[in-house]
Amino acid sequence: MSVDSLSLQDLGRMQEIAGVLMRHGLGEAVRRLGMVDALERAGHVLKRENAAELARLSPPEQVRRAFEELGPTFVKLGQVLAGRGDLLDADWLRELSKLHSKVPPVPMETLRPQLREDLGGEPETVFAWFDTEPLAAASIAQVHRARLHDGTEVIVKVRRPGIEAVIESDLRLLQRLAGVAERQWPALVPYGPQQLVREFARSLRRELDLAAECRSAERVAGNLAPLGFVDIPRVHWAFTGARVNVQDRVDGLPGEDLAAVDAAGLDRKVLAQRGAQAVLKMIVEDGYFHADPHPGNVFYLPGNRLAFIDFGMVGRLPPRRREELLDLLLGLVQRDPPAVAEVLLDWTGDTRGVDLAELESAIEAFVDQYHGTPLSQLNLGRMLTEVTDVLREQSLTLPGDLALLIKAFVSLESMGRGLDPDFHVAQEALPLLQRVLRARYKPKALGQRAWQAALKLASTAEKLPHDVSRLLRRARHGQLRVGLELAHLQRVGDQLDRAATRLSMAIVIAALIIGSSIVMTVGGGPTLFGLPAFGFLGFVGAAGGAIWLVRSIRREKRHDD
Incomplete structure (x- = not known):
C-alpha cells in the first residue's frame, strides 16, 4: 500500500484502524495487508500487544468487536456480510448478525449549527415543538420527536455531523485493502473483494442521503397502496434534504x-x-x-x-x-x-x-x-x-x-x-x-x-451497417485486434505430446520387429535358446515396448473416465 497517495486524514484513519485490529487479536491480518509497514514508513508506531482475554476469542468474535469499535462504516460492512451466506459460513454469519453501533447521541449544541443550516432556522421556531433529547441514536443518524404547527406529530432524522468525511475516508481505505487482500490471499479472488467493496460503497452512500431514503419510502408506498393494510410514513419535503428528513411519526x-x-x-x-x-x-x-x-x-x-x-x-x-x-x-x-x-x-x-x-x-x-x-x-x-x-x-x-x-x-x-x-x-x-x-x-x-x-x-438491424463500416475502418487502419482464448490449452498440448511419444515408440517397435525378422533369416553369429541372439533380443525389446504402450493407453483412459 502506497503511503504517498494517502491524505493526512486517510493516514490518521489507517493508523486508528490498524491499532483497533491489532488490539483485537488481528495483528497477522494487519501485517499481511501492509498496514504496519506503510504506517512505520510514514513515521507512525503501533503497539503490537494484544490483550490476553481477546486472544482467547474466536476469529469471528474478534472481528465483530473490532468492527463495533471502528464505527459506522465497519458496522454497516459487517451487517452486509451477515447476509452473505454465499461468502461466509454459519459461525461468521451468526457473530456478525450481532453487530450494533454503540454510539452515544450527538449533543444538541453540537447538532444545532447543522440543523439550523438545513432547516433555515432554529428547530424550536421551525416546529411548534421540538424535543432536544433524541428518541434513538444510530451510527449514521439520530431521531428526534417534533410537532408541526398544524399539530402533526413527526420525527426528525438528522445525519451525524462530519460522518460523511469519515465514511469516505474509510471507503477509500477499504478499496485499497481489498486490492491488497486479493494479492495476499489468492483464495479470496473468486469472491471479488474489490467488487464487494464497490457495491458496499454505493449502498452506503445512498444511505447517507436522507432524502433518497424518503424517495424510496414514497415509491414503496405507491406500490403497496392497493393492498390497503400497509402504512408508510408521509414525508414532509419542505423540511427534508440530504442531511435531515421529516416524516410522520408512526403511533x-x-x-x-x-x-x-x-x-x-x-x-x-x-x-x-x-x-x-x-x-x-x-x-x-x-x-x-x-x-x-x-x-x-x-x-x-x-x-x-x-x-x-x-x-x-x-x-x-x-x-x-x-x-x-x-x-x-x-x-x-x-x-x-x-x-x-x-x-x-x-x-x-x-x-x-x-x-x-x-x-x-x-x-x-x-x-x-x-x-x-x-x-x-x-x-x-x-x-x-x-x-x-x-x-x-x-x-x-x-x-x-x-x-x-x-x-x-x-x-x-x-x-x-x-x-x-x-x-x-x-x-x-x-x-x-x-x-x-x-x-x-x-x-x-x-x-x-x-x-x-x-x-x-x-434497432440492431438499423445499426448493423454503421457497425460493419466502423469495423472495416478499424481493420484498414490496423486497429482491429482479435483475441482468441483456447480453453484447456495446456491439457491439449500435453495430449499432443503423449500422442507423439506413443507414435515414436510404435515406430521403434515396428522397426525392431522388422529388423529382428530379417536377422532371424541370416545364419551364423551368436545364438540364444537356439535362435540368433540379436534377432531374439530385438523381439524381446519390441515386446517390452508394446507392453509399455498398451499400459500407457489404458492408464490414460482410466484417468479420463
Missing part, C-alpha cells in the same frame, strides 16, 4: 413487543400473513423492496394494519431478475431440481474452473431432499440459505442485489415465525407466484414481449 406497537400485540387484541396470524403479502409483493411484483424488514422496522396498528419505516436500505430487481427469481422460487416450492440448477448457474455467471456436473449434482441433491415434504413444512428462508451454502462450497458468489433479496426472505421468515409458529413463507408465496406466472403468459404480456423483441431486433 403503533413496535414489532419486537409481542406482549403488547397480544394485549391490544391484534391477530398475530393475520399480521404474519399480511406482512408476507406486502414483502412478497415488493419483491416479486414490484422489483423494489425493503431490504431489511426486521421487527425493528415494523409497527403494528389497530385493525391488524402494518407500517414499515427506515427505507435506507432497499433492493432493486429488474424484470429479468424477477422472472429468474420466479423460476427459482417455483422450483424450490415445487421441488424441481433442474429448474433451480438452471437459475443458479445463470446467477453465478463466471463458472470457469468449476466442475459444472458436480455443481448441478449438488443442487439437485439439495432440492431432492425436500421431495415429498408438505408445503406447510417448507422453510423457504432456510432453503435459500442452504442454496448459498452450496454455492460457497463451489467458490461461487451471488450478485449483490440477490444477496439482499435472500436476506429479506430470511428476515421475513424469522419475523413471521415470531408472530405465528405455524407461519410458512412458501405457503404464502405459492398463490402469488402462480398468479404472476399466469400473468406472464397472458396474450397481452406475450404481445408486449414480442413487440419489445421486434423493436430491439429492428
Whole structure:
C-alpha cells in the first residue's frame, strides 16, 4: 500500500484502524495487508500487544468487536456480510448478525449549527415543538420527536455531523485493502473483494442521503397502496434534504413487543400473513423492496394494519431478475431440481474452473431432499440459505442485489415465525407466484414481449451497417485486434505430446520387429535358446515396448473416465 497517495486524514484513519485490529487479536491480518509497514514508513508506531482475554476469542468474535469499535462504516460492512451466506459460513454469519453501533447521541449544541443550516432556522421556531433529547441514536443518524404547527406529530432524522468525511475516508481505505487482500490471499479472488467493496460503497452512500431514503419510502408506498393494510410514513419535503428528513411519526406497537400485540387484541396470524403479502409483493411484483424488514422496522396498528419505516436500505430487481427469481422460487416450492440448477448457474455467471456436473449434482441433491415434504413444512428462508451454502462450497458468489433479496426472505421468515409458529413463507408465496406466472403468459404480456423483441431486433438491424463500416475502418487502419482464448490449452498440448511419444515408440517397435525378422533369416553369429541372439533380443525389446504402450493407453483412459 502506497503511503504517498494517502491524505493526512486517510493516514490518521489507517493508523486508528490498524491499532483497533491489532488490539483485537488481528495483528497477522494487519501485517499481511501492509498496514504496519506503510504506517512505520510514514513515521507512525503501533503497539503490537494484544490483550490476553481477546486472544482467547474466536476469529469471528474478534472481528465483530473490532468492527463495533471502528464505527459506522465497519458496522454497516459487517451487517452486509451477515447476509452473505454465499461468502461466509454459519459461525461468521451468526457473530456478525450481532453487530450494533454503540454510539452515544450527538449533543444538541453540537447538532444545532447543522440543523439550523438545513432547516433555515432554529428547530424550536421551525416546529411548534421540538424535543432536544433524541428518541434513538444510530451510527449514521439520530431521531428526534417534533410537532408541526398544524399539530402533526413527526420525527426528525438528522445525519451525524462530519460522518460523511469519515465514511469516505474509510471507503477509500477499504478499496485499497481489498486490492491488497486479493494479492495476499489468492483464495479470496473468486469472491471479488474489490467488487464487494464497490457495491458496499454505493449502498452506503445512498444511505447517507436522507432524502433518497424518503424517495424510496414514497415509491414503496405507491406500490403497496392497493393492498390497503400497509402504512408508510408521509414525508414532509419542505423540511427534508440530504442531511435531515421529516416524516410522520408512526403511533403503533413496535414489532419486537409481542406482549403488547397480544394485549391490544391484534391477530398475530393475520399480521404474519399480511406482512408476507406486502414483502412478497415488493419483491416479486414490484422489483423494489425493503431490504431489511426486521421487527425493528415494523409497527403494528389497530385493525391488524402494518407500517414499515427506515427505507435506507432497499433492493432493486429488474424484470429479468424477477422472472429468474420466479423460476427459482417455483422450483424450490415445487421441488424441481433442474429448474433451480438452471437459475443458479445463470446467477453465478463466471463458472470457469468449476466442475459444472458436480455443481448441478449438488443442487439437485439439495432440492431432492425436500421431495415429498408438505408445503406447510417448507422453510423457504432456510432453503435459500442452504442454496448459498452450496454455492460457497463451489467458490461461487451471488450478485449483490440477490444477496439482499435472500436476506429479506430470511428476515421475513424469522419475523413471521415470531408472530405465528405455524407461519410458512412458501405457503404464502405459492398463490402469488402462480398468479404472476399466469400473468406472464397472458396474450397481452406475450404481445408486449414480442413487440419489445421486434423493436430491439429492428434497432440492431438499423445499426448493423454503421457497425460493419466502423469495423472495416478499424481493420484498414490496423486497429482491429482479435483475441482468441483456447480453453484447456495446456491439457491439449500435453495430449499432443503423449500422442507423439506413443507414435515414436510404435515406430521403434515396428522397426525392431522388422529388423529382428530379417536377422532371424541370416545364419551364423551368436545364438540364444537356439535362435540368433540379436534377432531374439530385438523381439524381446519390441515386446517390452508394446507392453509399455498398451499400459500407457489404458492408464490414460482410466484417468479420463
